[in-house]
Amino acid sequence: MKIAGLDIGTTGCKVTVFDENGAFVGRSYRDYPLIRGSFSREIDIKKLTEGVLSAIGEMVAAHPDIKSIGVTSFGEAFVMTDGEGKPLNNALIYTDPRGAEECSELVRKLGADRIARITGLSPHQMFSISKIMWFKHHMPDVFDRARHIFLISDYIVYVLTGERKIDYSLAARTMAFDIINLNWSEDIFKAAGIDVCMMSEPVPPGTVAGSMNGIDVIVAGHDQVTAAIGSGVFDGSSAVDGAGTVQCLTPIYDTLPDIGVMSENNYCVVPYVIPGKYAAYAFSYTGGALIKWCLDCFGKGETNVSLENAYTGSGPTGLLVLPHFAGAATPYMDTGSKGAIVGLTTGTTAPEIYRACMEGVCYEMCLNYETLKKTGIRFKSLSATGGGAKSSVWMQMKADMLDLPITTLETSDAGTVGCAMEAGIAAGIFKDLREAASVMVKKCGTYMPSPEMHEKYMDVYKRYRELYKAIRPLV
Numbered sequence: 001m002k003i004a005g006l007d008i009g010t011t012g013c014k015v016t017v018f019d020e021n022g023a024f025v026g027r028s029y030r031d032y033p034l035i036r037g038s039f040s041r042e043i044d045i046k047k048l049t050e051g052v053l054s055a056i057g058e059m060v061a062a063h064p065d066i067k068s069i070g071v072t073s074f075g076e077a078f079v080m081t082d083g084e085g086k087p088l089n090n091a092l093i094y095t096d097p098r099g100a101e102e103c104s105e106l107v108r109k110l111g112a113d114r115i116a117r118i119t120g121l122s123p124h125q126m127f128s129i130s131k132i133m134w135f136k137h138h139m140p141d142v143f144d145r146a147r148h149i150f151l152i153s154d155y156i157v158y159v160l161t162g163e164r165k166i167d168y169s170l171a172a173r174t175m176a177f178d179i180i181n182l183n184w185s186e187d188i189f190k191a192a193g194i195d196v197c198m199m200s201e202p203v204p205p206g207t208v209a210g211s212m213n214g215i216d217v218i219v220a221g222h223d224q225v226t227a228a229i230g231s232g233v234f235d236g237s238s239a240v241d242g243a244g245t246v247q248c249l250t251p252i253y254d255t256l257p258d259i260g261v262m263s264e265n266n267y268c269v270v271p272y273v274i275p276g277k278y279a280a281y282a283f284s285y286t287g288g289a290l291i292k293w294c295l296d297c298f299g300k301g302e303t304n305v306s307l308e309n310a311y312t313g314s315g316p317t318g319l320l321v322l323p324h325f326a327g328a329a330t331p332y333m334d335t336g337s338k339g340a341i342v343g344l345t346t347g348t349t350a351p352e353i354y355r356a357c358m359e360g361v362c363y364e365m366c367l368n369y370e371t372l373k374k375t376g377i378r379f380k381s382l383s384a385t386g387g388g389a390k391s392s393v394w395m396q397m398k399a400d401m402l403d404l405p406i407t408t409l410e411t412s413d414a415g416t417v418g419c420a421m422e423a424g425i426a427a428g429i430f431k432d433l434r435e436a437a438s439v440m441v442k443k444c445g446t447y448m449p450s451p452e453m454h455e456k457y458m459d460v461y462k463r464y465r466e467l468y469k470a471i472r473p474l475v
Helices: 045-062 100-110 112-119 128-138 152-161 168-174 186-192 223-230 259-264 288-298 304-310 350-375 392-402 414-426 433-440 451-464 467-474
Strands: 002-008 012-019 024-031 034-037 040-043 066-073 078-081 148-151 165-167 201-203 207-212 215-222 239-243 247-253 268-271 278-284 320-322 340-342 382-385 406-409 443-447
Touching (some): 002 045, 002 414, 012 414, 066 223, 066 414, 100 112, 100 128, 152 207, 165 168, 165 215, 168 201, 168 215, 215 414, 259 350, 288 304, 320 350, 320 451, 340 467, 382 392, 392 451, 414 433
Antiparallel strands (some): 002 012, 078 148, 320 340
């Protein structure tokens, strides 16, 4: 018997298969294009679906004894369908700028504080409900044909099983879900002028939605939540450092944190997989995305590793990189902010710029860590996930800056591991998440912070804290 996890990202999807002893046995990947317009950021939902079905098909053909598969995806993006499930629009992703006026309309009707206390989110146009309203106002011919509204994970679950079910953590990314009562907010949907019946049924993460050719399909959760599960983080003593395209720091709260404090700093609160616990996201839109940009622009055929190793300094570069190349995420949530590299000279080298971009992402997380301390976090260590976790230089840099030990895992695909853990519980292989983690979460090594390097980085960080305020009025 085997179990699998499907992780659907903004530029590609992956399926990872494990045996009942938690051993990795196979992986498939498919990518799909991001459609960038002058005023749009979309994914062709048909190409995404084709990629997902192809990736699943490859693994099912190679491992016909797969018993169950968990499904996770990125949040916010949605697709409307007609009554037969035919997509009517491309999926608008979180960086798509549409929905600002609609978000303001909701705030005028309900108040920002009320929205935050219902949904756990500080109102922002990135969330689904504002963009759904945009379709209603600006593309009524499309909206009027819509009978169902899906986020990405529940859409794929629907394609696989015919069932419309969404887990609590993904539903929370709409800014229309009541995180206390764990249901859709009738007040918000009424204010938005959207029929709540168009949405999928909210269910606990780990729920079996249905089956696909004898394989149980599990509603696993939002990708950051499943990454936390796949990292073995189940309480507030540890947090997740997600070093993917987006850089994300995910702390767990053992009780509901003060929503007022969280909202003031633009931190969301979502229900966690364990009832009564909550997760929050501190993130930068450009984590690995910034590193890729830097490599593409300055690498001249170099690899990540060669650029990392080409840096000859023994400490911080001294350059300041504001990593807002796709806007600013927490704690600012300022889509108009732009990236900047400050401190260049004619002697500055490509390896220095590359290293400085890595530093900029870390400094931004230092800023978030400092701000999160006001919200009651208690974690003393981090578990690293994502492609960036493969970089020993970056991991040591984060440990030194944050002054926290960071443990890497055998697999950087913690999202698919978390999905497979939930699939294993549904298949009866594990009795609960902790037993699943004891088998499937395999630690590699821990990067311990250097007090000397921490002090050096903090000297630069004092200047970094002023960077956004200095740059923003100019752009």
